[in-house]
Amino acid sequence: MKASKLMALLFVAVLPLSVACKGTNDQAVTDDKDDTATQTTEQEIAGTNAPNDLNPVEAQTMVDDVTIGHKVGTDGMIAAADQGDDFAPGDPVYVTMKVGDAPAGSAVKIVWYGPGETKINEEEKTVTQGESYLTFEAANTSSWQKGDYRAEVWIGDEKVNQQEFNLTDKSEAGK
Numbered sequence: 494m495k496a497s498k499l500m501a502l503l504f505v506a507v508l509p510l511s512v513a514c515k516g517t518n519d520q521a522v523t524d525d526k527d528d529t530a531t532q533t534t535e536q537e538i539a540g541t542n543a544p545n546d547l548n549p550v551e552a553q554t555m556v557d558d559v560t561i562g563h564k565v566g567t568d569g570m571i572a573a574a575d576q577g578d579d580f581a582p583g584d585p586v587y588v589t590m591k592v593g594d595a596p597a598g599s600a601v602k603i604v605w606y607g608p609g610e611t612k613i614n615e616e617e618k619t620v621t622q623g624e625s626y627l628t629f630e631a632a633n634t635s636s637w638q639k640g641d642y643r644a645e646v647w648i649g650d651e652k653v654n655q656q657e658f659n660l661t662d663k664s665e666a667g668k
Contacts, residue, residue, distance in 0.1 A: 547649035555595035559646055559654040561588050569626030578658040581666035583635040588644050588656055589628045595648065597622040602647040603629040608640035634660065 547555075561578055562571035565587050580586055588603055595601070602617040618627050629644070639660045646654040660666075 547651050549651050552648050552651035552653050555592065555599065556601060556646060556648050556653045557591040557594065559588065559590045559656060561586065561644065561656040561658055563587065565589055565628050569628060578656070579661050579666050580634065580658060581663040582637055582639065582660050584666060586631040586634060586642075586644070586658060587628060588630075588646070589626055590646060590654070591625060592620045592627050593625045595620045597624075599648060601627055604645045604647065605631055606643045606645070607637060608642070613637070613642075 558570075560571045560576055562576040563580070563584065564571065564575040566572055566575075569589060571587060571589050590601070592599075592601060597620055599620045600617050601620060602615060604615040605613040607613045614631070616629055618629070620627065631644075637660050639662070641657065641659050643658070644656045645652055646656075
């Protein structure tokens with residue numbers, strides 16, 4: 494009787510070890526999740542494996558240093574002296590962002606909103622291999638009325654930034 498109890502205890506003790514130590518096939522495991530958001534949407538995509546559904550934290554790392562201003566340098570950035578959020582009607586409004594950590598083929602969208610939460614325009618660009626910065630421009634603001642505006646930046650289904658600005662009298666613009 495003691496021998497059968499001892500065998501039973503030994504079986505119970507060894508079973509978990511035999512399952513944990515089973516052989517492996519020594520092949521690399523690939524992650525099938527594609528982190529490239531090839532389209533953008535202004536709504537959260539349900540699920541976690543749907544195309545263009547990005548993790549919010551991961552999306553934040555793909556688009557960085559979003560800046561608004563009056564002029565873009567040859568390096569694709571807005572210099573500190575050219576940054577600002579006051580514009581006169583007719584002035585171009587530039588929004589630049591660093592996209593060096595976004596996979597090539599990722600789509601980035603900017604949505605322009607005006608007074609009264611009116612959607613004015615949207616534009617989408619695709620990150621190309623080796624690209625460091627994207628620039629978006631609201632070039633024809635001459636018909637825009639004075640007031641508060643914002644530009645939302647989207648990658649995949651995640652809003653990663655928002656820049657607020659206003660259109661004001663020419664004497665107040667450029668600040």
